[in-house]
Amino acid sequence: MGVQETGDQDVESPPPQQTPDPTGADVATVARVAGRIRANIERVIEGKSEVVSASLVVLLAEGHLLLEDVPGVGKTMLSKSLARSIDSTVRRIQFTPDLLPSDVTGVSVYNQQTREFEFRPGGVFANIVIGDEINRASPKTQSALLECMEERQVTVDNVTYHLDAPFMVIATQNPVEMEGTYALPEAQRDRFMARVSIGYPLPAAEIAMLNSHTELNPLDDLEPVTDAAELRKLCAIVGHVxxxxxxxxxxxxxxxxxxxxxxxxxxxxxxxxxxxxxxxxxxxxxxxxxxxxxxxxxxxxxxxxxxxxxxxxxxxxxxxxxxxxxxxxxxxxxxxxxxx
CATH class of the missing domain: 1.10.8.80 (Magnesium chelatase subunit I, C-Terminal domain)
Known part of the structure; x- marks a missing residue:
């Protein structure tokens, strides 16, 4: 420690300020909060712990997730469960052949009263965006996601609008062999951090699903276990690993x-x-x-x-x-x- 001379007395100088290292004990916080999210999702998705873990990895790494599998195995249910576990803004985009790029990014509309163009945000303006059956839209519409997924921003009519963090796209798609699907462009696939297939459940998990899903929808009782602010802190901790x-x-x-x-x-x-x-x-x-x-x-x-x-x-x-x-x-x- 440094010593400063002040008159007749020697006074110890305070230790230099050190920036706390957001690792070590803090990763325990990441694991604890992720455990709460995992338990919440598994109230809805039975017997798919590896898929849920992969989803949490992408969430904490600030990436985007592509869920690919045949219809009816729970892709949309997993997306909704993850979104509802976080107290943040959520929007769902149903990708169809007639969906326009402006439906995704937003559009400028002329206001006759003010005689000015006003921007109306599209479906990507949320913390978590669920793109359902993304490969049923045309490649032109799929490409509307390229800028927002990579740069966290949207440009419409030469004006750039920044997206709030955290921002995550969870897209579902059916295999390309299914009727009415388009193959995702290479540039689009490359922006997804991970692709996960859910697969069919084990018989025991399917029986548990019958018991829990036939009388009511478990999504209706799902409450958030964290929020966007805490998630931003967790992502910062992960970044320092x-x-x-x-x-x-x-x-x-x-x-x-x-x-x-x-x-x-x-x-x-x-x-x-x-x-x-x-x-x-x-x-x-x-x-x-x-x-x-x-x-x-x-x-x-x-x-x-x-x-x-x-x-x-x-x-x-x-x-x-x-x-x-x-x-x-x-x-x-x-x-x-x-x-x-």
Whole structure:
């Protein structure tokens, strides 16, 4: 400690102000609040703990979530449960073939009384936006989401409107093979941090669903367990989770391998690497760690990278999908040793 001379007396100077490190004990707060959200969602979604965990990772990493599966497995129900668990603004956009880009972003309307154009916000002006059956709209309408998902802003008539944080798009889509669907453009898929498939429930979970959902809708009794302000604090804590250089190099090696693999026509982008590391930070915080392990990155390779890759024609003909290709890449890339 420094000592200042003041006349006949030596007085200890106060210690320098230090900025508190929002890690360590704070990640316990992240895990505790996330546990409340998880329990709330699982009151509605039975037996899908891995899917719920992936949703929480994307939420805390400030990403966007794509839920892809056949109709009727609970994609919209999961979206609504997550949205209702947070006391924030929520809007739902039903994507249909006749939906216009202005329905998504907003439109300027002429006011005859004031003789000026007034901006009427579209469906994206909310903390959580539920895009239901996103791939039933035309690619032109889907592209209306590109700016807001990446830059958290909307530009209409040369005027930019910023979106409030937190901002998350939870989109559902049916497989491309289903009737009346359009394939999402590559630029659109790349903006989703993770793609998750819910899958059919186990028989026991389906029986529990019959008991709980036939008499009433469990969504009706779902109350928020956190709010937007607290969620912003949790995201800030996740952002300070430490990622060592070795783990960073491992993440880059994985995405680079997808670009060099002969079975892949379009590999993972640099944005994919960024999303992989950000998701790994949230994954570590959920496990009450203020540092990322290589295993955290490995656990998220499939949900974060699989939907971004385009397999080559040869791989498609041989039945090799992106998931199988990624499994081979993960097995080939050396895992770094982290010394304590």
């Amino acid at each position: 430490h990622v060592s250089e070795a783990v960073q190099r491992y993440a880059v090696a994985l995405t680079s391998a997808t670009r060099e693999n002969p079975e892949v026509l379009l590999g993972a982008s640099p944005r994919a690497t960024l999303h992989l590391v950000r998701a790994a930070k949230a994954f570590a915080a959920l496990h009450q760690r203020d540092y990322v392990l290589p295993d955290d990155v490995r656990a998220l390779v499939q949900p974060v990278l699989a939907h971004r890759l385009l397999p080559s024609a040869e791989a498609a003909v041989s039945g090799r999908g992106t998931s199988a290709i990624l499994e081979g890449i993960v097995a080939q890339v050396p895992v770094p040793e982290i010394r304590s």
